Structure formats: structure tokens, C-alpha cells
Amino acid sequence: xxxxxxxxIFISIHFTQAQTDNKEISLKVENKTKPEILEALESSSGYxxxxxxxxxxxxxxxxxxxxxxxTILRQILEETNVNFYMKGDRIILxxxxxxxxxxxxxxxxxxxxxxxxxxxxxTEISDPVFYNNNTVKSDVxxxxxxxxxxxxxxxxxxxxSGRAMSKKGEPIxxxxxxxxxxxxxxxxxxxxYYELNVPKGVNLLETQALGVGKVKKRLIVYNNGYxxxxxxxxxxxxxxxxxxxxxxxxxxxxxxxxxxxxxxxIKTIPLVLGERDILKVATTLPGISTAGEGASGxxxxxxxxxxxxxxxxxxxxxxxxxxxxxxxxxxxxxxxSVSIYKGSIPAEFGGRLSSVFDLTTKKGNNEEFTGxxxxxxxxxxLTLEIPIIEGKSSLIIGGRGTYSDWILNLTDxxxxxxxxxxxxxxxxxxNHNFDNNDELNITGYYSDDVFSITSDSLFNYNNxxxxxxxxxxxxxxxxxxxxxANSNYNFNIDYASDFSDNFESGYSINESELKLKMxxxxxxxxxxxxxxxxxxxMVSPGEINPGNAESLIEELNIPKERGxxxxxxxxxxxxxxxKLLLNAGLRYSFYTAFGPRTVNTYEDNLPRNEETNxxxxxxxxxxxxxxxxxxxxxxxxxxxxxxxxxxxxxxNNTYQYIHTLSNNTTAAPTDTYKLSDSYIKPQRASxxxxxxxxxxxxxxxxxxxxxxxxxxxxxxxxxxxADLFLNENIETEVLQGEGKAYGAELLLKKRTGKLNGYxxxxxxxxxxxxxxxxxxETVNNGEFFPTNFDKPHDFSAVLNYKLTQRFSFSANFVYQxxxxxxxxxxxxxxxxxxxxxxxxxxQFRIPDYYRLDLSFNVxxxxxxxxxxxxxxxxSVYNVLGRNNPYSVFFVTDSGEVKAYQSSIFSxxxxxxxxxxxx
Numbered sequence: 001x002x003x004x005x006x007x008x009i010f011i012s013i014h015f016t017q018a019q020t021d022n023k024e025i026s027l028k029v030e031n032k033t034k035p036e037i038l039e040a041l042e043s044s045s046g047y048x049x050x051x052x053x054x055x056x057x058x059x060x061x062x063x064x065x066x067x068x069x070x071t072i073l074r075q076i077l078e079e080t081n082v083n084f085y086m087k088g089d090r091i092i093l094x095x096x097x098x099x100x101x102x103x104x105x106x107x108x109x110x111x112x113x114x115x116x117x118x119x120x121x122x123t124e125i126s127d128p129v130f131y132n133n134n135t136v137k138s139d140v141x142x143x144x145x146x147x148x149x150x151x152x153x154x155x156x157x158x159x160x161s162g163r164a165m166s167k168k169g170e171p172i173x174x175x176x177x178x179x180x181x182x183x184x185x186x187x188x189x190x191x192x193y194y195e196l197n198v199p200k201g202v203n204l205l206e207t208q209a210l211g212v213g214k215v216k217k218r219l220i221v222y223n224n225g226y227x228x229x230x231x232x233x234x235x236x237x238x239x240x241x242x243x244x245x246x247x248x249x250x251x252x253x254x255x256x257x258x259x260x261x262x263x264x265x266i267k268t269i270p271l272v273l274g275e276r277d278i279l280k281v282a283t284t285l286p287g288i289s290t291a292g293e294g295a296s297g298x299x300x301x302x303x304x305x306x307x308x309x310x311x312x313x314x315x316x317x318x319x320x321x322x323x324x325x326x327x328x329x330x331x332x333x334x335x336x337s338v339s340i341y342k343g344s345i346p347a348e349f350g351g352r353l354s355s356v357f358d359l360t361t362k363k364g365n366n367e368e369f370t371g372x373x374x375x376x377x378x379x380x381x382l383t384l385e386i387p388i389i390e391g392k393s394s395l396i397i398g399g400r401g402t403y404s405d406w407i408l409n410l411t412d413x414x415x416x417x418x419x420x421x422x423x424x425x426x427x428x429x430x431n432h433n434f435d436n437n438d439e440l441n442i443t444g445y446y447s448d449d450v451f452s453i454t455s456d457s458l459f460n461y462n463n464x465x466x467x468x469x470x471x472x473x474x475x476x477x478x479x480x481x482x483x484x485a486n487s488n489y490n491f492n493i494d495y496a497s498d499f500s501d502n503f504e505s506g507y508s509i510n511e512s513e514l515k516l517k518m519x520x521x522x523x524x525x526x527x528x529x530x531x532x533x534x535x536x537x538m539v540s541p542g543e544i545n546p547g548n549a550e551s552l553i554e555e556l557n558i559p560k561e562r563g564x565x566x567x568x569x570x571x572x573x574x575x576x577x578x579k580l581l582l583n584a585g586l587r588y589s590f591y592t593a594f595g596p597r598t599v600n601t602y603e604d605n606l607p608r609n610e611e612t613n614x615x616x617x618x619x620x621x622x623x624x625x626x627x628x629x630x631x632x633x634x635x636x637x638x639x640x641x642x643x644x645x646x647x648x649x650x651x652n653n654t655y656q657y658i659h660t661l662s663n664n665t666t667a668a669p670t671d672t673y674k675l676s677d678s679y680i681k682p683q684r685a686s687x688x689x690x691x692x693x694x695x696x697x698x699x700x701x702x703x704x705x706x707x708x709x710x711x712x713x714x715x716x717x718x719x720x721x722a723d724l725f726l727n728e729n730i731e732t733e734v735l736q737g738e739g740k741a742y743g744a745e746l747l748l749k750k751r752t753g754k755l756n757g758y759x760x761x762x763x764x765x766x767x768x769x770x771x772x773x774x775x776x777e778t779v780n781n782g783e784f785f786p787t788n789f790d791k792p793h794d795f796s797a798v799l800n801y802k803l804t805q806r807f808s809f810s811a812n813f814v815y816q817x818x819x820x821x822x823x824x825x826x827x828x829x830x831x832x833x834x835x836x837x838x839x840x841x842x843q844f845r846i847p848d849y850y851r852l853d854l855s856f857n858v859x860x861x862x863x864x865x866x867x868x869x870x871x872x873x874x875s876v877y878n879v880l881g882r883n884n885p886y887s888v889f890f891v892t893d894s895g896e897v898k899a900y901q902s903s904i905f906s907x908x909x910x911x912x913x914x915x916x917x918x
Contacts (some may be wrong), residue, residue, distance in 0.1 A: 010860075023067065024068060025045060025072070026065070027041060027044055027066075027072055028064050031060045031061075031062055033056065033058055036616050037065075038051060038076065038093075041065075041069060044069075046089075047089055047090065050090065050091070050092050052093075052095070053758070055081075055093070056750065068280045071145055072263075078335070079091075080148070080780070081095060081096050081148040082094070082148060083096070083097065085098075085099040093691055093817045096146070096148050097148075098150075099413050104571060113162050116629045126425065130321040140887060141217065141218050142218065143217075143758045144218070144219050144227060145222065145820060145850075146158070146215050146219050146568055148200070148222055155200070156200050157198060157200075158197075158221055158224045159197060159224045159524040160221070160226070161194065161477070161524075162226045162228045162476070163436075163476075164231060166231055166232070167231070167232055169391065169392070169433040169466075171193075171214060172192050172812055173192060174187060175187065175192070175207055175229075175231070176208040177205065178205070178206050180206065182199055183643075185384075187249060191471075191519075192905060193519075194867050195524055197524050202218065203219045205217045205227075205548065207898070209280070215229055215231055223638075228323075229811050238360045244904065250704060251638075251646040251693045252643065252646070252694055253581075253638065253648075254636045254647045255286065255583065256636055256649070256690075256706060257301075257708070258339065258687060259338070259342070260337070263332055263335045263336065267810060268280055268855065268857045269812055270853035270871070270873075271853065271874035272909050273327075273378055273379070273877070274325055274913035275376060275913075276332040277328040278329065278332055279321070279357075280300070280328060282912070283298065284796040284814070285636045286706075286746065286747050286760040286796075287338070287745045287904060289794055291305075291789045291904065292411075292647040292886050293381040293851075293884055293904045296325035299354075299766075301342055301343075301354060301687070301764065302765070302789075302790070303712075303743025303766075304787075305660065306352075306659060306673070307354035307656060308356075308357060309349060309351060311359060312361065313360055313469065315443070315445070315466070315486070315792060316465070316511060316513075317465060317489075318463060318487065318489035320357075320463075320672070321792070322423040323423065324479070329425055331383070331398045333372050333398050333401055334383055335359055335653070336363070338357070338358070340355060340356070341356040342354065343650055343689045343706065343708065344634065344650040345587030347531070347634045348531060348533075349659065350589055350654065351656060351658070353712065361443055362429070363677060364396035365387060365394055366389070367387060368387060369383060369386055369390065370384075370385045371383060371384045372916070373915070374916075375913065376914075380400070381398070381400045382398070382399055383398035388804070388858045392433050392434075394430070395428065395430050396427075396428065398426065399426045400424060402422035402424070403420050405462055418821065420452040421450075422447040422451070424447070425445070425446065425447035426446050427444065427445045427446075430442045436473070438470075438471070438472055438473075440466070440468075440469070440787055441469040442467070442468050443466070444465070444466050445463070445464065445465040446464045446465075448460070448462040448758070449461050457495050459492070459494070460491065461489070461492070462490060462491075464488045465487045466485065467483065467484070467827070468483070468485070470484045476521075477522070478521075479519050480517065481517045481518075482514075482515075484535070485512070486511070486512045488509070488511075489509050490507060490508035491506065492504065492505065492511070493506070499553060500552045503548055503553040504544070504550040505542065505726070507540060507541065508540045511537050513533060514534055515534075518531050524575065526572055526573070529570070529571040529573075530570040530571065530572075531569060531862045534565070534567075535566070536562075538562055539560060539561040539675055541558035542558050542672065542725070543556065544556050559597055560597075561593070562597075562659065562675075563658075565589065565591045566589070566590045566591075567590070569586065570585060570586055571584070571634065572585070580638070581637065581695075582635075582636075583634075583635070583637070584636075585634040585635075586616070586631060586632070588629070588632070589632060589655050590627070590628075591625070591655075591657040591676060592624050592627045593626045593675055593676060594619070595620050595623045596618075596623075596625050598619075599618075599619065599625060600616050601613070607777060607803050608732045608772075625678060627684050628676060628685070628762070632655060634652050634653075635651045636649065636651075637649050644699075646694075647690070648693070649690050649691075651686070651687070652688040654820070655682050655683070656676070657684065658676070659673065659674045659675075660673055660716075661730065661734075663765070674716075679731035681736060682714060683714045683715060684713045685711065685712040687710075688709050688710075689706060690708075691704060691887075692706075700751050700753065701751070702747070702748070702751065703747070703748055705747075707743045707745075708741075708742065708743060710739050711739070712738060712741075713739075714736045714737075714738075715732055715737050715768055716736055717733060717735045718733055719734070735772060735777055738769050739768045739769070739772035739787070739872065740766075741766040743763055744762070744764075745760070746759075746761045746762075755801050757797070757798045761793075761796075762795075764790075764791070764792065766786065768785065770782070785841055785914070786820045788819060791816050791819055792817045793815070793816065793817045794817070795813070795814070795815045796812075796813070796814050797811065797812070798811075800811075801822075806858060806860075807856075807859075809856055809857070810854070810855045810875075811855075812852070812853040814849070815849070816849040816850070817849075818885075819845065820843075821844050822840075823838065823839050823899075824890055825838065825839045846888050850880075850882060851880070852879045852881055854875065855876070857873055857874075858871070862900065868918040869916065870914065870915065870917075871915040872914055873915070875909075875912075875913075876910045877905065877908065877909040878907070878909060878911065883906040884903055885902070885903055886901075886902050886903055
């Protein structure tokens with residue numbers, strides 16, 4: 001009877017417990033943390049719940065939970081790495097791990113290897129070694145649990161992702177995140193995010209990067225999870241590495257033709273007048289050149305100067321140079337990062353055919369007031385970093401200017417004493433971190449140049465830019481950025497003479513752009529980029545007004561042009577396996593030219609000129625004049641041939657809806673821009689590239705070889721003798737043709753050591769064909785001929801030799817094939833007048849260009865506690881005194897045609913510059 005009673009009690013207890021397990025309860029939660037919700041569940045269910053509050057964040061939730069206590073518990077713990085175990089009427093929570101209440105099947109069975117081991121003598125088996133914490137000192141390494149264990153999950157590797165931030169709340173890009181024992185690693189992107197495939201179990205994670213303190217963490221990996229890293233800055237003055245990418249980016253990424261310039265390390269490169277110049281350093285890299293010394297603009301892989309998109313914090317800079325290209329218009333003290341895309345162009349960028357120069361301004365120091373300055377022979381630079389709200393917001397302000405006018409006034413040459421040449425630029429950026437998920441950046445930029453080579457003409461040109469960016473992290477996987485930018489470029493010419501032809505002339509282009517950029521980390525294999533952008537162009541093609549009341553110049557205003565360019569894009573970075581990485585994207589762009597505007601009409605099947613003009617057509621405000629659209633494919637792939645050796649291929653096709661109007665051989669500040677319309681079609685290009693990339697000796701040495709082939713359509717050129725300035729019927733003066741370019745680029749780089757630097761060589765050709773339906777629209781019989789910037793051989797050497805920690809020598813050597821030129825080859829008489837007969841266009845070349853620059857660099861002492869850290873640069877530009885021609889021109893003197901050349905710097909130019917940071 002007693003046994004029956006005990007059995008009845010036992011069954012009743014279990015029946016009651018089962019009823020409790022299954023009973024439905026409702027738990028209303030309002031603005032409570034998860035520990036508070038668990039306590040409420042404990043009261044409602046009657047189950048004691050054991051846990052540690054530190055396992056949960058302090059975010060507060062509001063809602064209603066319904067179901068059995070176990071169902072509700074699963075809902076509460078769903079987004080955490082916490083598991084639970086139920087023992088009787090108690091619930092025990094564990095962080096990550098699962099509590100096992102029985103051993104796996106076969107756990108106690110003796111394995112064959114164990115039997116063999118058991119038969120060995122004790123002398124053959126190593127004795128266990130025990131470490132005493134009192135005698136062995138070691139750094140304390142934090143242990144972090146990633147994910148939570150799942151008994152049904154059989155995977156051996158899991159995805160770890162997160163974000164690396166400084167203690168100031170700034171993202172850390174280019175941070176190496178490594179698990180050395182497993183030979184696994186990755187690098188954070190520009191916003192500090194990373195993804196890594198990590199083996200299950202215990203892993204030791206380390207971080208490495210210049211200027212950032214190292215972090216070590218022991219990871220216990222149970223499942224997919226997140227780990228955000230907070231790092232401190234570690235200041236270390238280095239002058240060894242001049243231009244560098246992240247240690248393995250050259251072999252790891254899928255993109256071809258990408259260059260990254262470390263702005264902080266270019267100070268030792270000797271350049272003209274000691275000016276630290278970001279864009280001049282860019283021209284020492286393979287595939288990037290200029291038409292000549294002192295020429296504005298860049299030619300990238302056989303492209304025109306207008307085919308490069310130059311961005312500063314998302315806003316366009318149309319003319320990033322001072323003094324006709326002698327100096328860069330970008331302040332190196334305020335510039336944070338520089339990425340140049342000349343092969344694979346990411347899908348988020350569009351509107352240009354050849355390249356993208358993506359520059360970002362540094363964020364100011366939000367902890368303490370700091371600054372940097374330099375004093376040179378003709379320029380000065382001062383940058384200040386000002387905390388606004390400590391740890392949250394900062395302002396960086398930088399200004400540069402020249403004081404060269406006083407030098408011109410000291411010369412004995414009267415014409416130079418009456419000339420004027422000066423410039424200044426200023427940039428400011430405000431950064432505010434609301435928290436780790438929201439960030440606001442506001443950038444303003446302005447540059448101004450004034451020069452007068454002759455006493456009767458004054459030239460002035462300026463850039464202005466305003467950019468507003470708001471970044472939002474929606475979750476560990478999803479983030480976005482909204483950018484609003486406005487850019488303006490204009491130039492003015494004031495001409496005053498002793499005659500009645502004084503005038504004032506001007507030109508301007510303005511663009512406003514709104515873009516939304518999104519990024520989604522889907523998993524370890526897929527990262528999606530997508531977005532939309534829209535850009536409004538407003539072009540004032542030019543105006544001229546009388547300079548004074550006595551001037552006979554008639555007032556003329558060319559009607560404004562307007563255009564809207566819009567694009568959507570989607571891109572996927574797809575890691576197929578450890579060796580093969582794909583990056584595929586599609587961008588679709590739309591462009592509309594719209595009124596108000598009056599458009600000329602011409603007779604069909606006849607060349608466009610004044611004689612064939614038969615009328616015009618008027619379009620109202622906002623009315624579409626012409627629309628163009630097309631897809632732009634972006635594809636690249638990387639394959640590892642070995643752990644430090646990869647090959648890449650890429651294909652891009654691009655559209656460009658804006659053109660420059662200039663019949664000068666080199667780019668000039670007075671070049672104007674023309675939007676596509678009914679007669680001028682958008683430019684199009686396709687580029688194919690193949691490259692091989694190899695690193696040696698722990699990434700100290702890098703070697704890369706890339707080849708490319710590019711075809712283009714609707715390239716803008718001009719009829720012989722074309723008049724482009726203030727021409728109301730510009731379509732009668734222009735031609736459009738097809739182009740082709742191809743080449744190979746070799747880069748050898750040594751990143752560290754006493755001797756460091758790089759050697760770059762480019763073999764490239766660039767051709768254009770202008771074959772119209774009529775003779776006046778055809779050049780060189782409709783055959784391909786070299787472009788103005790076709791220079792087959794281009795060699796650069798940038799080297800630095802470090803004598804000690806403070807003293808070093810640097811050298812910069814450049815050799816380039818002379819660019820094409822059209823020569824007079826004879827003369828003839830007609831109707832008692834003598835005429836010059838010219839060769840085919842660009843049939844000859846000016847002499848080759850070469851130059852050697854040397855510098856001696858002196859770092860200040862490395863004491864931490866002092867007022868300022870100094871740096872001296874003593875350099876000589878054009879040491880060999882090479883009289884490199886800038887241009888060649890011809891004049892007729894006493895019936896004889898004579899050739900002359902002009903040069904910019906034909907003698908050695910010594911300079912001493914003092915830099916200091918405080």
C-alpha cells in the first residue's frame with residue numbers, strides 16, 4: 001500500500017510539472033531589459049531562473065509574450081548567445097555553451113590509437129607539464145564567447161563579423177584581423193567593418209595595423225556571431241613607406257587597377273618647391289600621367305583629362321590644381337585617404353570613362369586640440385583640429401596660400417614685376433558621432449587662383465564644394481549613407497588695353513547631387529552594395545561684356561544648359577571558395593537634356609555649318625530635349641594561384657554625359673564643359689584587364705603586372721581651326737570619333753627597410769579615329785592616329801634611404817616619351833601669298849622628358865613631451881637641369897619657318913621646407 005501511495009505521489013508531481021510546462025501564460029513587458037523580463041517570467045511561471053546579468057545588453061523592450069514558459073524563454077533568448085537547461089523545476093542559463101546530461105554514444109569505447117598508446121612504456125610517453133600562475137607571468141587575454149551552441153548544428157566553421165572603432169568613435173580601416181595559428185585573416189573596409197570565417201572552438205584573435213595598438217582576444221566559437229573591437233592609437237613616426245596599400249590588398253581583393261596613397265607618408269618625396277602634393281605622387285604610379293610639366297589634369301590609361309572623376313567627400317572637384325597644374329589644389333594636411341580606381345570601377349561610381357579619384361577629408365581630433373603647419377619658399381599651410389564635444393564631435397580646418405608675388409617683384413625682369421600669380425585654398429570638416437550607429441559629416445572646400453602673365457589680362461578661376469553626409473548603421477549587417485553635395489567651378493578673364501576692346505568674360509558649371517549608398521553583409525560569402533544617385537547639371541557656357549564705356553565689345557550671353565543624370569546600381573562581392581572571389585555589379589544610368597533652350601536644325605545629309613542651318617526649335621522650361629540611357633556592367637574576379645600569388649580579370653563599360661571643349665594640346669583652366677544634347681552624344685567605353693600580383697617575404701616586397709585594352713566611342717574632337725570660345729553654334733565645330741588604348745603596367749615595391757620605395761613602368765598607346773561622312777569631318781584620312789597624350793614609355797622611380805631614425809635621403813626620377821605634335825613640313829605660294837603645309841595630325845613628337853629630384857629629410861627628435869614635432873625637407877627639383885619642353889610652336893621670321901620650345905623649369909630648383917606638428 002505504501003509503494004502504491006509513493007507511486008501515486010510521484011506521478012502527481014510529474015503530472016503537475018507537465019501541466020506547468022504546458023500552461024499558457026501572458027507576459028506584458030513595457031520598457032524593460034532582458035534581465036528584468038527574465039525576473040518577470042520567473043514570477044509568472046514559478047520556475048527559478050539562474051543567470052548572470054552581464055550576459056545581456058541594457059537595451060529595453062516593450063511588447064507582449066504569450067505561450068508556455070519555455071516558449072517565452074526561447075523568444076527572449078532568440079537574439080542572444082545564451083542557452084538554457086531545465087533540471088527539475090529549475091532553469092539554468094549558460095552563455096554560449098550547451099549543458100549535456102549524458103555522454104555521447106561510444107564515448108567510453110577504447111579507440112585503436114589509445115590501445116597502441118597504452119602498450120607503450122612510460123618512458124616513451126611525455127610527462128604532462130603543469131604551469132603555475134605564480135611563477136609564469138603572462139598577459140591577461142580576454143575570453144569572448146561567440147554565438148551559442150546548437151546540438152543539431154554540424155558545421156565546423158562559422159561567420160564572425162563586426163566593426164573596428166577607435167576610442168574616439170572613428171572607424172578603423174585597413175586593420176588586419178588575424179588568427180595566426182589557423183592561418184586565417186581579413187582586413188577591415190573603409191568603414192571599419194569586417195567578416196571572417198572562423199573554426200569552431202577556441203581561437204586566438206590578434207589585430208595589426210600601423211598607428212593602432214594591438215588587441216588579443218581568446219574566442220570560444222559556438223556559432224555565427226559578432227565582435228566589435230575598440231582600439232587605441234599607437235603613434236609611431238615612419239618615413240619609410242611612401243605609397244602603400246594594405247599589406248595584402250593587392251593580392252586579396254578582386255579589383256584590378258586600384259591604387260591607394262598613404263597621405264601621411266608622401267612627405268619625403270621631392271617635388272617642385274617642396275610642396276607636398278598628393279596628385280603629383282599619383283602621376284608616379286603606372287597608368288597615370290599628364291600631358292606635360294605644368295599641365296592640368298590627368299591622363300589615365302589612355303583617357304582624356306575630362307574622363308576622370310575627382311571626388312572630395314562625395315563632391316566633384318572640376319579643376320584640382322593651382323598654377324596651371326604645378327601645384328595640387330588638395331591640402332595634404334587635411335586629406336585622410338586616397339583611392340584611385342583605374343581598372344575595376346565600383347558600381348557606385350559613374351559618369352566618367354577612365355578613373356575615379358576618391359578622396360576623403362580627415363576627421364578632426366575630438367579629444368584634444370592639435371595642429372600641423374609648413375613653411376616653404378612660396379607657400380604656407382596651417383591645419384587645426386578642434387574638439388567641439390569631447391569624444392563626440394570635432395572640427396578640422398586647413399588653409400594654404402602662396403606669397404609668390406613678392407618674389408616676382410624682386411626680379412629684374414620688368415614684365416615679371418608687373419605680373420601676378422597667387423592662390424589659396426581652404427577646407428573645413430565637421431564630424432559628429434551621435435553613437436556608434438549614427439554619424440554626421442559636413443565638408444566645405446574653396447580654392448581660388450589669380451594670375452596675370454601680361455599686364456593687360458587678369459585670369460581668375462575657383463572651385464567651391466559643400467558636402468553633407470549622414471551615415472547610419474541599422475544592424476550588424478546593414479548600413480547606409482545619404483550624401484548631398486554641391487560643386488561649382490568658374491573662371492573669369494578681365495582684359496584691359498589701350499584700345500577700345502576691353503572686356504570681361506566668364507564661365508561657370510554647377511552640379512548638385514543626392515545619393516543613397518547601402519551595404520548589406522548577407523553572410524561570409526556575399527556582401528551587397530546597392531543605391532541610387534541623381535545629379536543636376538547647370539552650365540553657363542560663357543558670357544562677355546564690355547570692360548568700360550568706351551569699349552566696342554558687344555555683350556553676349558550663351559544660353560544656359562541643363563541636364564539630369566540618374567543611376568541605380570547593385571553589386572555583389574561573392575566569395576565562391578577560399579581561392580575564387582567574384583565582384584559583379586550592374587549600374588543603369590539615365591540622362592536627359594532639358595530646356596528652356598533653342599536648338600538649331602540643319603539640312604539632312606549635309607555637314608553641319610552656317611550654310612546648312614535651316615532654322616531652330618524651342619523647348620520650354622523642363623521640357624526634354626534629348627534622352628540617353630544604358631547599362632554599365634562591372635565585373636572582376638580574383639583567383640589565388642598560391643597563398644601570396646593571385647591573378648585577376650575585369651571588365652567595365654561606362655557612360656559619360658559631359659565633355660570638355662578645348663583645342664589646346666594640354667588641359668587649361670579656361671577649358672569649358674559641354675553637356676550631351678541632340679548633336680553631341682555621350683561618350684562610352686569598355687575596358688578589359690588581366691593582372692598578376694605577388695608578395696614576397698611577409699609582404700615586404702610586392703610585384704604586380706597588369707595589361708588592359710580599352711575601346712571608346714563618341715570621343716569629342718574638333719575641326720581644324722575650330723573656334724570654341726563663346727560659340728553659339730558649337731555643334732558646327734566639333735567631331736566625334738572612336739578611340740582605342742592598350743598597355744601594360746609593372747610595379748615593383750619594397751614597403752619597409754632602410755631602402756624602400758617603388759619602381760613603376762608603363763607601356764601604353766592611345767589612338768583616335770575621326771572618320772565622318774564628309775571631308776571636313778574627317779582627319780588623317782579617317783585612320784587611327786595618336787592622341788595628344790599618347791606617350792608609349794613612362795618610367796618612375798621613387799626611393800627612400802633611411803640613414804637613421806631621423807635622417808634619410810629620397811629620390812624621384814621620371815622618364816616619358818615625348819607627346820605627339822603636328823609639324824609644318826613645307827610651304828607653298830597661292831595667289832602671290834605664302835602658306836604653310838602641315839603634317840598629318842600628331843605625326844611627330846616633341847623631345848623625350850626626364851627629370852631627377854633629390855631631397856634630404858630630417859625628422860625632429862622623438863621626445864614625446866615637447867611643444868612640436870618637426871620635419872625638415874631640403875630638396876632640389878630637376879637636379880640635372882634638363883630643359884624639358886612644355887610645348888613646341890612655329891613662327892615665320894623673314895620668310896623662314898622657325899621652331900621654338902617653351903619650358904616650365906629648365907634649371908635646378910632648390911627648396912627648403914619646415915613642417916611641424918603640435
